[in-house]
Amino acid sequence: MTELEKGPMGRRRGRGARERILSASQELFRDQGISRTGMDQLCAVAQVSKRTAYQHFSTKDELVAEYLRRFDPDVMPGVFDRTDLTPRERLLAAFEIPASTPLCPYISAAVELHDPEHPASQYARDYKTAIAARLTETAREAGAANPEQLGEQLALLIDGASVRTRVLNSESFPTAAAIAAVLIDNAIPAAPES
Amino acid sequence: MTELEKGPMGRRRGRGARERILSASQELFRDQGISRTGMDQLCAVAQVSKRTAYQHFSTKDELVAEYLRRFDPDVMPGVFDRTDLTPRERLLAAFEIPASTPLCPYISAAVELHDPEHPASQYARDYKTAIAARLTETAREAGAANPEQLGEQLALLIDGASVRTRVLNSESFPTAAAIAAVLIDNAIPAAPES
DNA sequence: AGTTAAGTACACCGATCGGTACCAGTTGGC
DNA sequence: GCCAACTGGTACCGATCGGTGTACTTAACT
Numbered sequence: 001m002t003e004l005e006k007g008p009m010g011r012r013r014g015r016g017a018r019e020r021i022l023s024a025s026q027e028l029f030r031d032q033g034i035s036r037t038g039m040d041q042l043c044a045v046a047q048v049s050k051r052t053a054y055q056h057f058s059t060k061d062e063l064v065a066e067y068l069r070r071f072d073p074d075v076m077p078g079v080f081d082r083t084d085l086t087p088r089e090r091l092l093a094a095f096e097i098p099a100s101t102p103l104c105p106y107i108s109a110a111v112e113l114h115d116p117e118h119p120a121s122q123y124a125r126d127y128k129t130a131i132a133a134r135l136t137e138t139a140r141e142a143g144a145a146n147p148e149q150l151g152e153q154l155a156l157l158i159d160g161a162s163v164r165t166r167v168l169n170s171e172s173f174p175t176a177a178a179i180a181a182v183l184i185d186n187a188i189p190a191a192p193e194s
Numbered sequence: 195m196t197e198l199e200k201g202p203m204g205r206r207r208g209r210g211a212r213e214r215i216l217s218a219s220q221e222l223f224r225d226q227g228i229s230r231t232g233m234d235q236l237c238a239v240a241q242v243s244k245r246t247a248y249q250h251f252s253t254k255d256e257l258v259a260e261y262l263r264r265f266d267p268d269v270m271p272g273v274f275d276r277t278d279l280t281p282r283e284r285l286l287a288a289f290e291i292p293a294s295t296p297l298c299p300y301i302s303a304a305v306e307l308h309d310p311e312h313p314a315s316q317y318a319r320d321y322k323t324a325i326a327a328r329l330t331e332t333a334r335e336a337g338a339a340n341p342e343q344l345g346e347q348l349a350l351l352i353d354g355a356s357v358r359t360r361v362l363n364s365e366s367f368p369t370a371a372a373i374a375a376v377l378i379d380n381a382i383p384a385a386p387e388s
Numbered sequence: 389a390g391t392t393a394a395g396t397a398c399a400c401c402g403a404t405c406g407g408t409a410c411c412a413g414t415t416g417g418c
Numbered sequence: 419g420c421c422a423a424c425t426g427g428t429a430c431c432g433a434t435c436g437g438t439g440t441a442c443t444t445a446a447c448t
Contacts, residue, residue: 124361167319
């Protein structure tokens with residue numbers, strides 16, 4: 001899903017400039033931020049002429065929006081579908097994030113763009129809402145007394161850990177996971193464990 | 195402390211251009227972000243000539259650093275010193291943040307600047323560390339079993355709520371406060387309340 | 389082969405970026 | 419009153435920003 005996607009038009013003939021552009025966007029936006037990445041540099045990395053870039057994305061904002069839209073299926077990938085884990089284990093597995101993981105691109109974009117009306121900001125809200133919904137759903141499976149509340153709480157923990165990892169350069173997900181464990185055990189009537 | 199400060203040199207004569215510049219920085223950096231605020235606009239708002247601005251701050255980065263340094267005594271102001279509250283109440287009071295409060299400027303700067311070596315990023319780390327330390331200290335007063343852990347946890351909750359308030363446009367501090375209450379009661383051997 | 393669309397190379401646009409030079413006015417401490 | 423720091427106005431610098439125009443090449447499918 002991260003690759004190809006064939007673009008909107010039915011048939012394509014050239015050799016995927018669009019994919020190279022989006023791929024370069026991921027790399028550069030992640031490493032340098034959005035506003036510090038110019039279209040010239042982006043096109044150079046993507047090995048695409050500027051003209052071509054602007055034929056695929058009529059504006060940089062449009063490219064940014066598409067760059068974010070792409071993440072939807074990718075992030076938090078298999079965690080919620082791992083049937084080998086109990087719902088409770090799945091909730092905790094959401095906090096096992098490798099140290100190298102950069103700050104959530106949606107947070108990064110929302111802060112950088114600084115405009116709630118920007119389509120990218122809307123995607124960010126959608127994404128955050130979706131994550132909270134999946135956590136809520138899993139919390140319900142786990143038998144939580146108030147799944148909506150637990151889902152929202154866990155989502156807040158993930159974002160807090162993500163931003164502190166970036167700002168402080170120190171591992172914060174273990175801290176968040178510890179909190180999560182407490183909340184989960186508190187929310188499930190008969191703690192089914194240990 | 196937010197005002198005047200007389201600058202580094204011994205005596206000053208003119209009428210505070212420096213303060214107007216820093217005041218305009220707070221306003222503009224908060225409302226538009228750092229990178230989206232140009233020096234021209236900043237000088238216009240501060241009603242200061244560009245020449246003067248660059249006599250006080252030899253570089254924009256230097257201004258940004260000073261802008262952040264200024265917050266140290268301001269943010270999280272009286273909460274930790276309110277002797278009318280029990281330590282436990284003080285910990286919870288840290289989550290009573292008005293809805294209008296913008297995203298923590300240190301987080302905003304760290305994300306925007308995207309450079310851990312930037313002096314502003316260093317200030318951000320210092321500030322976050324200081325907040326965690328004060329929370330830890332108060333947690334110790336409250337009799338928490340593991341004050342360091344509780345302090346770090348509460349700091350994470352605050353940042354999570356701050357960033358979600360910004361990204362989602364929805365009040366997240368009540369959610370964080372609810373988590374905090376659970377953590378605090380869990381951490382204090384004999385819950386002294388209700 | 390020939391049509392057609394995708395991609396390329398490169399010069400160029402106005403706007404804005406951070407930052408400076410120069411010159412004139414103002415203010416305060418001595 | 420004098421000197422020096424402080425302030426302002428304004429034009430300007432090179433670089434980069436996002437974005438375009440034009441003419442050319444390449445590749446895919448019929």
